[in-house]
Amino acid sequence: MSSKTQSATVDRGFIERLRASPFLSQLLSNRLAVAGLIIIAAVVVLAVYARLTYDLSNLLATQFGTNPSEAPPSLQYPFGTDGQARNIFPRVLYGAWYAVLYGTVTVAASTVLGVGLGIIAAYYGDLTDNIIMRTMDVLLSFPSLLLALALVTIFPEEFGLWRAVGALTLVYTPRFARVVRGAALKVLEDEYTDATRALGATDPRLLVRHVLPNCLAPITVQSTLNYGLAIIDIAALSFLGFGASPGEPTWGMMLSNGVEYGLFSGAWWWSFFPGLLLALTVLGFNLLGDGMRDALDPRMRETVD
Amino acid sequence: MVSRRFVLKRLLLLFPVLFGVATVVFAILHLSPGDPAVTIAGERASQEFINEIRSDLGLDDPLWQQYLRFLGDVATLEFGQSYQINRGTPVSEILANRLPITIELALLGELAGLLFGLPLGILSAVKQDTWTDHLTRVGALSGISIPIYWSGPLLILLFAQFFGLLPTSGRIGSEYFIEPVTGFILVDTLLAGNIAAFQSAVYHLFLPVVVLGIYQMALLSRMMRSSMVEVIRQDYMRTARAKGQGSKITIMKHGLRNAFIPVITVIGIQFGSLLGGAVLTETVFEINGIGTLLVDAISQSDYPVVQATVLVFAVLYTLVNLGVDITYSILDPRIEQ
Numbered sequence: 001m002s003s004k005t006q007s008a009t010v011d012r013g014f015i016e017r018l019r020a021s022p023f024l025s026q027l028l029s030n031r032l033a034v035a036g037l038i039i040i041a042a043v044v045v046l047a048v049y050a051r052l053t054y055d056l057s058n059l060l061a062t063q064f065g066t067n068p069s070e071a072p073p074s075l076q077y078p079f080g081t082d083g084q085a086r087n088i089f090p091r092v093l094y095g096a097w098y099a100v101l102y103g104t105v106t107v108a109a110s111t112v113l114g115v116g117l118g119i120i121a122a123y124y125g126d127l128t129d130n131i132i133m134r135t136m137d138v139l140l141s142f143p144s145l146l147l148a149l150a151l152v153t154i155f156p157e158e159f160g161l162w163r164a165v166g167a168l169t170l171v172y173t174p175r176f177a178r179v180v181r182g183a184a185l186k187v188l189e190d191e192y193t194d195a196t197r198a199l200g201a202t203d204p205r206l207l208v209r210h211v212l213p214n215c216l217a218p219i220t221v222q223s224t225l226n227y228g229l230a231i232i233d234i235a236a237l238s239f240l241g242f243g244a245s246p247g248e249p250t251w252g253m254m255l256s257n258g259v260e261y262g263l264f265s266g267a268w269w270w271s272f273f274p275g276l277l278l279a280l281t282v283l284g285f286n287l288l289g290d291g292m293r294d295a296l297d298p299r300m301r302e303t304v305d
Numbered sequence: 306m307v308s309r310r311f312v313l314k315r316l317l318l319l320f321p322v323l324f325g326v327a328t329v330v331f332a333i334l335h336l337s338p339g340d341p342a343v344t345i346a347g348e349r350a351s352q353e354f355i356n357e358i359r360s361d362l363g364l365d366d367p368l369w370q371q372y373l374r375f376l377g378d379v380a381t382l383e384f385g386q387s388y389q390i391n392r393g394t395p396v397s398e399i400l401a402n403r404l405p406i407t408i409e410l411a412l413l414g415e416l417a418g419l420l421f422g423l424p425l426g427i428l429s430a431v432k433q434d435t436w437t438d439h440l441t442r443v444g445a446l447s448g449i450s451i452p453i454y455w456s457g458p459l460l461i462l463l464f465a466q467f468f469g470l471l472p473t474s475g476r477i478g479s480e481y482f483i484e485p486v487t488g489f490i491l492v493d494t495l496l497a498g499n500i501a502a503f504q505s506a507v508y509h510l511f512l513p514v515v516v517l518g519i520y521q522m523a524l525l526s527r528m529m530r531s532s533m534v535e536v537i538r539q540d541y542m543r544t545a546r547a548k549g550q551g552s553k554i555t556i557m558k559h560g561l562r563n564a565f566i567p568v569i570t571v572i573g574i575q576f577g578s579l580l581g582g583a584v585l586t587e588t589v590f591e592i593n594g595i596g597t598l599l600v601d602a603i604s605q606s607d608y609p610v611v612q613a614t615v616l617v618f619a620v621l622y623t624l625v626n627l628g629v630d631i632t633y634s635i636l637d638p639r640i641e642q
Binding site for chain 2: 032134135137138139141142143144145146147149150151152153154156228232235236239240241242255256259263264268271272275276278279280282283286287290
């Protein structure tokens with residue numbers, strides 16, 4: 001069988017399983033989860049639109065002479081202008097691109113790392129399991145934002161926002177490892193695992209073709225819940241001064257500048273709108289993640305924290 | 306009754322965790338690209354001077370020697386002197402002054418969260434799938450989605466700037482000087498018998514506690530709701546009602562005790578987010594706790610302060626979770642097996 005047809009059968013099997021799954025139908029009957037999904041879709045559309053429409057160098061440059069400085073919201077400047085006379089509206093839209101991009105990389109990287117470590121720990125057990133999980137436990141003994149703050153320092157400053165992504169990836173990985181290990185252990189207890197092994201399946205085949213697909217639901221829930229957290233934490237690190245460079249149109253940076261230079265001199269819009277979009281986006285992920293957790297098979301629910 | 310063996314076992318398990326935590330902190334600081342000797346000497350110092358500092362600090366020694374020395378220092382709570390923030394002051398002294406301020410803020414935030422979050426969660430569960438429930442749930446999800454560094458400044462703008470009801474920042478009015486006894490300002494002002502100072506401290510703490518409390522309230526009401534919903538479905542609840550017991554009494558007598566058990570674990574786990582929130586709250590309200598200390602220390606490369614502060618935060622978190630585990634085993638003796 002060629003590899004192409006093989007992947008096609010895998011895909012069809014996956015879609016059929018998805019369609020038949022009570023998970024999806026239950027999720028879609030949850031109005032709050034659907035509202036979350038709509039918010040996320042809107043943010044992604046805005047993000048892509050902003051990325052394709054605006055030129056980043058224009059958004060970075062000061063606009064004295066072109067625009068008034070610290071102008072309140074109006075038809076011309078829907079979200080007002082900031083202290084550098086920049087129009088805040090396109091900057092906030094571009095901030096969505098940053099949030100989606102850096103949030104996705106953070107969640108994807110910690111999911112991949114965590115899934116790998118968790119499955120290996122569950123499958124090999126004993127010493128391997130102990131070494132991996134005790135290391136994860138140590139990382140989990142730090143309050144997450146504080147560990148991220150400390151970890152940011154190991155990356156050179158030129159990395160900008162990628163420092164926050166790197167630090168938070170390391171902070172979130174243990175959670176995924178724990179969830180996946182728990183779920184994988186449950187799958188490995190099942191009889192079909194023994195059956196597959198009796199049929200002569202190799203370790204990697206058993207893990208990738210049988211254990212991993214059966215752990216997908218809790219992994220997806222954990223990823224969704226972490227997505228909102230990643231976006232809010234990346235912005236928090238920027239707010240504290242570790243992440244975006246000054247002037248960069250990320251929500252965290254705009255908030256930080258707006259609070260520091262604008263809020264108490266009357267220019268509330270400078271920090272208000274970036275914060276509003278940030279809160280709405282995070283709410284979208286929390287609504288969806290919450291609905292997903294409720295829709296999850298109760299046996300797997302307890303593995304997600 | 307909680308067995309002594311269980312507590313002893315949990316206490317012994319603390320050591321490997323603390324050892325691991327110390328190792329991670331050591332690793333982080335040694336992976337950082339900055340050179341502490343340059344930080345101390347200043348950018349324009351001569352190479353000889355920098356080398357001298359390097360050998361004074363023992364930075365030329367092999368890594369394993371530095372590691373062992375670091376572990377020894379941690380074990381004896383000897384964190385050295387600050388390079389930058391309070392140059393020359395022992396780090397333990399800085400921490401002793403600032404730690405109570407963070408603990409005070411965090412405890413009050415947690416208390417506010419419990420006080421409002423638990424009843425809301427119970428209400429939501431009892432009125433499951435009514436408008437009260439939907440509203441509470443959306444409110445709770447919004448509460449955890451709103452960043453502290455957005456809601457905090459907006460509340461300052463509204464209540465301090467616009468209405469002029471509360472102070473904008475700080476921990477107490479600058480006109481008061483209170484001799485630190487316990488380090489907790491609310492306690493110290495009362496010990497000093499200075500009611501005006503106490504009032505000022507309360508006013509200053511109000512908004513920070515609200516901001517921090519909203520987040521905890523949101524988290525706790527969610528957990529309380531899902532735990533209570535689970536308990537209401539149990540057979541013993543139906544039996545109690547079938548016996549003719551009023552549903553309010555059933556919930557109070559059988560429901561709460563069982564529903565609290567998982568929530569207590571969550572309080573422990575979420576203590577980490579409380580501490581993270583405290584760092585952000587301190588930054589927003591310019592409160593001199595260990596949160597702002599850590600942020601300042603990192604941006605000024607004050608390594609001894611960074612390592613001590615991160616360690617203290619991790620130890621605090623670990624100890625709270627130890628306490629939670631022990632409480633849990635008292636409430637649910639099955640956990641020991």
